[in-house]
Amino acid sequence: MAVSREKFKTYGSVFDEKTILALQRLEGRGVFNELLSPISVGKESNVFSAETNNGVVCVKIYRLNTCDFHKMYKYISQDRRFNGVQKRRRAVVFAWCRREFRNLKVAHKLKVNVPKPIAFFENVLVMEYLGDKNGSFKLRESNFEVRKYSKIVLSDLQKLYQKCKLVHGDLSEFNILDFKNKPYIIDFSHGMKLDYPNVEEYLERDVKTIITFFNRRGCKLEFNHLIEEIKNG
Ligand SMILES: Nc1ncnc2c1ncn2[C@@H]1O[C@H](COP(=O)(O)OP(=O)(O)O)[C@@H](O)[C@H]1O
Ligand SMILES: [Mg+2]
Incomplete structure (x- = not known):
């Protein structure tokens, strides 16, 4: 599959270079084809819908620059699963994203009503899209x-x-x-x-x-x- 930089550049004002690379990596793996539309801009993340060969998925992108990573570190370093996480911005945000993926995985497997997690890479999490063409x-x-x-x-x-x-x-x-x-x-x-x-x-x-x-x-x-x-x- 052709991994085009151009379409991610459109979001250049939102994402840093490394996040664009992470999106390309997931795209290259065939997890999705392209981002469709922004759904939400939250405190820590930007959420998009994205197109795949068989429907729409949800892509949650944790922002690397505008997050309070000191606070995030305080929370996550007390989690035994992430005890050793380094106090560096990228490492903390990646751990945060991985934690959401892991939690969703367990919850989904044990039949809690949550979006099915699909993949993650660095600060990007891909999951089932719980909405329709009008949004969620x-x-x-x-x-x-x-x-x-x-x-x-x-x-x-x-x-x-x-x-x-x-x-x-x-x-x-x-x-x-x-x-x-x-x-x-x-x-x-x-x-x-x-x-x-x-x-x-x-x-x-x-x-x-x-x-x-x-x-x-x-x-x-x-x-x-x-x-x-x-x-x-
Ligand atoms: N799986 C999903 N399907 C559809 N919309 C979603 C999904 N996950 C998040 N959203 C949308 O994005 C918003 C923000 O997502 P959330 O995970 O709560 O991030 P945060 O609050 O940290 O910004 C949600 O309120 C919802 O509108
Ligand atoms: Mg929220």
């Missing part, structure tokens, strides 16, 4: 069946905890997408194993945030009961 929908912006969705999300948190041994760590209605009548949890780069320092506090924060959201939409979810269900139910 955050729970926050969506009209959904509150009871059904809250049940699925809470059972996914239980699976994450009990089977995957993971806590999301950055859960909110912004990190859940509404796709094909189901909620999907995304943005797993914070996701930590159960031996992470103060992991229970992160779990409690995730649960508080999400039940506040569902309760505002008419549910009557009770914090202590749910924490107990997630951990031991």
Whole structure:
């Protein structure tokens, strides 16, 4: 397959030279053909849809320059899986991307509703695209069946905890997408194993945030009961 530099140059203002090389590498491997359109510009990443020979995928590009890598280092160096990561910008961002891929891999395998991870290289992660031609929908912006969705999300948190041994760590209605009548949890780069320092506090924060959201939409979810269900139910 011809790997064209030209089309990535269009995004030259967004990406540095090395990121363009990483995109070309993935393109060369046949993971996708070309970026289609920008979906989101977040604090740490730019997300695009991309075309493949059989449909659309989602490409999340962690920015190398405009991230707070000191903070990222603080978080990731406490993760036993990434203990030895060097305190260098590129190494930290790559570890962050790899962590999201690894977390998604476990979660997807154990049937939590998350995008299927496809590939990663350096600071670029490729995963299943949870949207249609109009884009993807955050729970926050969506009209959904509150009871059904809250049940699925809470059972996914239980699976994450009990089977995957993971806590999301950055859960909110912004990190859940509404796709094909189901909620999907995304943005797993914070996701930590159960031996992470103060992991229970992160779990409690995730649960508080999400039940506040569902309760505002008419549910009557009770914090202590749910924490107990997630951990031991
Ligand atoms: N797999 C996906 N399919 C479709 N859209 C996605 C997907 N992953 C992320 N997005 C879109 O990109 C946005 C940002 O992604 P996210 O992983 O939350 O990164 P961050 O919050 O760190 O910028 C999401 O809110 C969503 O709109
Ligand atoms: Mg997010």
